[in-house]
Amino acid sequence: MELKGMVALVTGAAQGIGKATAEVFAKEGASIVLNDINEEGLKKAAKDIEALGVDCLPVVANTSLLSDVEKMYSQAMDKFGRLDILVNNAGITRDSLLHKMTEEQWKLVIDVNLTGVFFCLQGAAKIMRANGGGRIVNISSVARYGNVGQANYSSTKAAVVGLTRTAAKELARKNIRVNCVAPGPINTEMLQAVPEKVLEKLIQPIPLQRVGTPEELANTVLFLASDKSSYITGQIINCDGGWFMA
Ligand SMILES: NC(=O)c1ccc[n+]([C@@H]2O[C@H](COP(=O)([O-])OP(=O)(O)OC[C@H]3O[C@@H](n4cnc5c(N)ncnc54)[C@H](O)[C@@H]3O)[C@@H](O)[C@H]2O)c1
Numbered sequence: 001m002e003l004k005g006m007v008a009l010v011t012g013a014a015q016g017i018g019k020a021t022a023e024v025f026a027k028e029g030a031s032i033v034l035n036d037i038n039e040e041g042l043k044k045a046a047k048d049i050e051a052l053g054v055d056c057l058p059v060v061a062n063t064s065l066l067s068d069v070e071k072m073y074s075q076a077m078d079k080f081g082r083l084d085i086l087v088n089n090a091g092i093t094r095d096s097l098l099h100k101m102t103e104e105q106w107k108l109v110i111d112v113n114l115t116g117v118f119f120c121l122q123g124a125a126k127i128m129r130a131n132g133g134g135r136i137v138n139i140s141s142v143a144r145y146g147n148v149g150q151a152n153y154s155s156t157k158a159a160v161v162g163l164t165r166t167a168a169k170e171l172a173r174k175n176i177r178v179n180c181v182a183p184g185p186i187n188t189e190m191l192q193a194v195p196e197k198v199l200e201k202l203i204q205p206i207p208l209q210r211v212g213t214p215e216e217l218a219n220t221v222l223f224l225a226s227d228k229s230s231y232i233t234g235q236i237i238n239c240d241g242g243w244f245m246a
Contacts, residue, residue, distance in 0.1 A: 004028070007076070008087065009035065014041030016188030028226070031055040031056070031057075070123065082131055084128075084134050084135065086137070090112060091113045091156075092108065117138055134177075137225055140164075144157040168233045184241055187211050187213055216239065
């Protein structure tokens with residue numbers, strides 16, 4: 001029960017890494033604010049979380065809209081009165097080669113993967129400063145080093161590293177730790193959109209020779225959200241089967 005008595009908000013938690021993280025947190029005793037734009041998926045996920053015996057508040061909100069994020073935090077505070085953990089997980093891809101990438105593809109990915117992360121981080125930091133502390137975990141990607149067809153996505157995932165370190169420096173004196181997990185390929189719907197041949201190429205340089213599971217990623221996030229990482233801030237942890245060495 002690493003998170004007993006704590007309240008955690010996980011964005012993009014209707015499925016995939018976000019849902020697995022919320023489940024791992026619930027098993028450790030945290031109350032959960034579960035966010036997504038997918039209302040149906042969110043309802044199902046909330047039932048699964050409640051079945052684990054914890055309080056769960058599902059909030060439909062688009063993290064890239066400040067007004068939605070403000071409403072989300074006010075609902076969370078009305079219900080729980082505190083926030084200890086934020087996992088900035090919501091993210092999308094709109095892949096295309098540079099010369100074909102449209103303005104819409106570019107802006108949408110920047111809005112969700114970067115601006116949304118900033119809005120949620122800023123809102124959480126305001127509450128946590130008043131709380132006396134907190135933990136924020138942002139989700140980047142191995143794609144932050146650059147990836148063919150992902151000029152938009154790679155840019156946001158590199159930017160999340162800068163945002164993490166800036167926030168970690170600014171918020172440390174307020175007892176708020178800010179860290180980042182950078183996943184390699186993880187078996188979620190996002191990965192299922194990747195063509196088989198591209199996936200084979202992705203796996204080839206991974207020393208562990210496989211993709212990761214959402215639970216493996218969630219356990220890394222749990223470490224950064226728990227007291228077990230109490231002297232760690234501004235860190236980027238690769239959860240990628242050793243891909244970073246390739
Ligand atoms: N799966 C991978 O291989 C992988 C690798 C590296 C990084 N990541 C990152 O991990 C995070 C989660 O990825 P996943 O694989 O679970 O993806 P996923 O597509 O399975 O789930 C993402 C969830 O975010 C929600 N979402 C999208 N836009 C949103 C918005 N504006 N507001 C609120 N919710 C929104 C979606 O509805 C969905 O439920 C993302 O940030 C992604 O970039 C994933």
